[in-house]
Amino acid sequence: AGIRFIGPTPQQIDLMGDKVRARNFVEKAGFPVAPSAIEDDDPATFNARARQVALPLLIKPSAGGGGKGMRIVRDLAVLDAEIERARSEGQRYFGDGRLYVERYIESPRHIEVQVLGDGQGGVVHVFERECSVQRRFQKIVEETPSPALSPELREKICETAAGIARSLDYRNAGTVEFIFGQGGEFYFLEMNTRLQVEHPVTEEITGIDLVHEQLRIAAGETLGYDQRAVQSSGHAIEFRIYAEDAARGYTPTTGPILVLHPPTGDGVRWDSGVLQGGEVTSAFDPMIAKLIIRGADRNDAIRKADKALKDTVLLGCKTNTAFLRRLIAHPAFVSGDVHTGFLDANPQIAAEPELPAETLQVLLAAAAVSTRPMRDIADAVPDLHAAIGGWRN
Incomplete structure (x- = not known):
């Protein structure tokens, strides 16, 4: 039909889209994965093998994504019940109830690496993104560079991601995600064979237009540059603007x-899918926009972000901008x-601060005088004046 798909090969999408198969591929290629038990290896002994993985455990659907169906288990007494809950969610969300269990890394960071491959032997990484601020296993804030990485660790984790992409002879843009422990250890989490929501922060610090690169690669071009040509400057942070409380x-x-x-x-930079006069409904994901900030360094980016969030005006639907400023x-x-787990450990960030009594009284008064009965009273013409009719002095 003369139509060329912009993205990886079907085989790469299929392999990396199955978390169990992806994990096995990465492990066989010699890259680090967390200790685990995989249901597909022997379904009859899955629960027993899961018990042999040291606590705490993380149960994941094989076909999962977005945090759905994931369960943290700290007590083996509830393992069987949590496995069934995870299986039920996996079946409901993805039509696939297969599971795997891996050791849960306490207080981990979520660090991912952007990769580009031309499918002709050319692969580069485009540095990392820190995605640790999450709620319900879903990202809220992403930034680059990660404040957790030394230059040596950055090179190690980025080259690991590039190595995984090379093992696939990967074509197009992709993201290799890792769980990063407090001691500097990291393990393969998954690979997303697409452009991520948070890709703009990578573009901001490197100057590389990732969408343009996707189009070039899909047209059959080679990358035309090697890893030495990929440089970064400054700091960028992305905030997901959610319609949520x-x-x-x-x-x-x-x-x-x-x-x-x-x-x-x-x-x-403001990337948005909504316009004034539109409506936010329950038919779509609550993310309505992305606010991307670029600064000379991290402190500068945070300063600019606070002002930008303060300046964001969206009336008619509650959003998380005030929460992001507190964060x-x-x-x-x-x-x-x-x-x-930062937000779970600090619930006061999500809580609305109490308004001063004086401010509350002013708001209540403003709300009261805007109601129809109060407006009718305020706009009513006194009987004496109404009796004058159209007479003028």
Whole structure:
């Protein structure tokens, strides 16, 4: 039909889309994976083998993604029940109830590496992204460079990702994700054979247009450059703007977009799927925009981010912008000392701060006078004046 697919080969998508097969491939290629038990190896002994993996455990659907169906187990007494819950969710979300269990790394970071391959032997990494700030195993903030990595660790984890891509003779853009332990150890998590939501931060620090590279590769071109040509400068942070109420357990919100004024300024990028006059409904994912900030360094990026979040105006539907401002003001975030359980360990960040009594009284008064009965009273013409009719002095 003369149509060329922009992306990896079907075989690469199929292999890396199955977490169990992907894990086995990576392990056989000599790259690090966490200790685990895989149901496909012998379904009859899966539960027994899972018990032999040291606690704590993380149960995952083989076909999973987005944190769905994942379960952390710290007590073997509940393992069987959690396996069945995970299986049920995997079947419901992905049509596949197969599972695997791996050792859960306590307070880990989630670090991923962007890769590009031309399918003709050319592969480079485009540095890493820190994705540790999450809720319900789903990312909220992504940044690059990772504040956790020394130059030596950065080279090691990025070259591991590139090595995995080379083992596949990978074609197009992809992301290799790792769990990173407090001691500097890291293990393969999964590979996403597509462009990620958070790819703009990589573009901001490298100047490489990843979408343009995808098109070139799909057209049959080679990369035309090697790893030495890929350089980075500055710091970039992406914030996922969600229509949700963080104080109510990150519950999705809906409503009309009455007013929308995105932030602007040097180093500010706004990628959005909504417009003023539109509506946020429950039919779609609650992420409605991405705010990407580029700074000279991490402190500069955080400073710019706070102003941009403050300047973001979206009326009619509650969003998480105020929550994000509280998050980036937290001392642990400022110092870069975060992990995937950071928000669970600090629930006060999600909680709405109490309003001062004076502010609350003003808001209540404003709300009261905007109601129809109060407007009718305020707009009513006194009987004496109404009796005058059209008479003028």
